[in-house]
Amino acid sequence: MSEGPHLTFDLDQPGISQGHLVVPKGADCEALSLSVFSLNKGAGPRLLITGGCHGNELEGPIVARRLVEWLPEAQTCGRIIIVSVLNPPAVQAFTRNTPIDGLNLNRVFPGRANGSVTERIADAISRLLLPMADTVFDLHSFGPTWDFPPSTTTHPIADQDLMAKTIKMAEAFKLPMTLVWDHPDTPGMFDISAHNQGKVFVCAELGGGTIGAENLAIYEAGVRNALIALGLIEGKAECPIFRQRKSSQTLQTRRPADELASPARGIFEPRCSMLDEVKQGDLIGILHPMDSSSAASTDIRLPSTSIVCGIRSGGYVEVNEWLALLARSLAH
Template sequence: MHSGLVNPIDFSREGRQAGHLAIPYSIDRSPYYQIRMPILRLQNGEGPSLLLMAGNHGDEYEGELQLSRLMRLLDVKAIRGAVTILPMANLPAVMAAKRCSPFDGGNLNRAFPGDPMGSPTARLAHFLEHELFPRHDVMLDLHSGGTTMAHLPCTLIERQADAARFERAVSLMRAMGASHAFIADNGPAAPTSMGAAARAGVIGLSGEFGGGGTVTPQSMAFTAAAIDRLLVTLGIVEHPVLSRAPLGEAVPLQLLSLSRHSQGIYANRRGWFEPAAALGATVSAGDLAGWYHDLECLEQQEEELRFAEDGIVISHRLHCDSQAGDCLIQVAEPITE
C-alpha cells in the first residue's frame, strides 16, 4: 500500500488494544517507510467514549508526556466505556521538536478536513476527522504555547450551532478546572481539530496547558488534573489516575474572547522584544506592553509598545529575537455567556 492510512484498532472489540497508525511514505533511505503513531484503545462495556490526543504540534509537551503516562497507568478493568489515546498525533514533528512536520511542512492543526491521497499530514487529518473523531462522544486535544510562546493556562472550545452540544461542551470545560477559557468562533469550515470535531458531531475540547517548549511542575499538574477531572466527570473512572495531589473543587471560570487583530501587538521589523506585562495581568488600552530594542543600532532608543485594547494578557513571545510579522504579546477580552 502506498497511500492512505493503516489503522490496527477494532473499535467493536472489548479489552486493551495497542498498536500504531501507519502512513506509508517513501523516503530516500527507506522506499517502504511508514510513519507510525502509537495508539491505545481501552474498552470495557457500555459507557461514554473519549478520545485523548496530544502532539498535534510537536513542540507542545505537557499532553504528550501525560498521555504517554496515562497509557501505562490506565487499567481497562477500572474504566466504564471506552478511551482512545493518541499521544503523538504529528509524530514527525514530535521527534523533530518542531511545530510542523519536517516531512511535508504540515501543520496538523491547519490541515483539516484533510485529503486521503495527499501528504502525510493531510492523510492523517482526513483519518482523524472522518474515521477517528466520529467514533467518540468527546475528544480532548491538548496544546501549549510551543517553543516560542508563553501562554496563560486555559481551556478552549469552538462555538457550535447545536445548542445542546455547545451547552454540554461548556459544562465539561468548566469541570476541567481551569481558571480561564476561550470560546472560539472560527466558523464551520475551520481547519483546526476543534472545527473537525464539530463537523464530526463530537464534543471537542482543547486548551493551552503550558509553553516554552518545556514542562514545569505547575504545567504538568494542571494538565494531569484537567485530564483526571474530565475522566471522572464523564464517569469513565471513579478516581483520578494521573494527579499526585487531591483535585479539590474547580475554581471559578473566566471566559475570554480573542477575535480582533488589535488585541495583539506584532513586530513590523527585526528587533528584540522585552515584555513589561505578566501573563494573567489585567491591562488597559495605553498601558505599557513592553519594549522593542534594536541591537543593530545601539544609539537608537528602545521603542515603547502599548496595548491598543483592555483585557487580560494571555500570551507573549518567549524568543527575544523577533522578525516582522511575529506576534509579540496578546490580550483577551473577558466575556460572560
C-alpha cells in the same frame, strides 16, 4: 496500489487493547505506525485523546502516556482511545510542522488518502478514529516563545447547542483559563472537522517553552477533572494551584483587536505576565531595535483594558508578529 489506513487491532474488544494506526506509504515516505491505546469498559462516553499534533509541543505526549499508566485502574465505564503522538516525524525532529512535506497537521484535516504524509495522517485519524468518539481532547502547548497559562481553548461554533456543550466541557478541566478564541476559521483545523461531525472538541494548551514538573502536574490534573465530569472515572474535581492560587476564569477574545502585533522589528522585552489585568494605556512591553544601540526603543501600550492571556516570552520579532493575546470575561 498501497492498502488504505487501518488499525492492527479491534477497538470494539472489551478491556485494554494496544496496537497501531497504520498510515500508508506514499511517494514521500514509507508507512507510519501510530501507537494507539484503547480501554473499553462498555456503555458510556466515548472519548478520543490525542497529543503530538505539533512536534515541538511535548507536554501532550507526556500527559497522554501518564494517563495510560493509571486509567486501567480508574476508568469505570465507556471507552477511551489515546494516541499520544499524532505526528511522529515532527516529534522526532522537534518541529511544529512535518519535516517531510513542511505541512502543519492542524491545517490539513480531514486530509487526503492520496496526499502527502501529513495529509495521509489526517485522513487516517478522520476516517478511523474520529467517528469512534463523541468527545475529543487534543493536548497541545503554546510553543517555545510564549508564556501562556494552563488553559483549555475552543473557537466560536455556529451551532449554539454544541457551543454550550463545548464550553461546559472546557470549563470542567478547571484550569486557570478557559478561552473562547475568536480565531479565523482556518481551513483544515482538527477541531473544525470534529465540530462538523457534531463532536465536542476541547484543545488544552500551556506555554513557557520548557517542560516543567509543575505545569505537567496541572495539565494532568485538568485532564483528570474532565474525565470525572464525563463520568469516566470517579473522584472529586479540584482547581490546580497556579501562581500560588486556585482560580479558574472563562475569557473571550475579539479579532483583530485582541491580537497585539509588533509595529517594527526588534527584541521584545515583556513588562507584564500572563493573566495580569491591565488597563488601557498601561505598558506591557518594550521593543528594542537591533540594528542600532542609540536608536530609541518603542513602548508597547495596551489599546484597551484587558486580561493578558499570553505574552511573548522575549525574543526577536518581525513586523506584525504577535506580542500579546488579550481577552476579557465571557458572559454566559
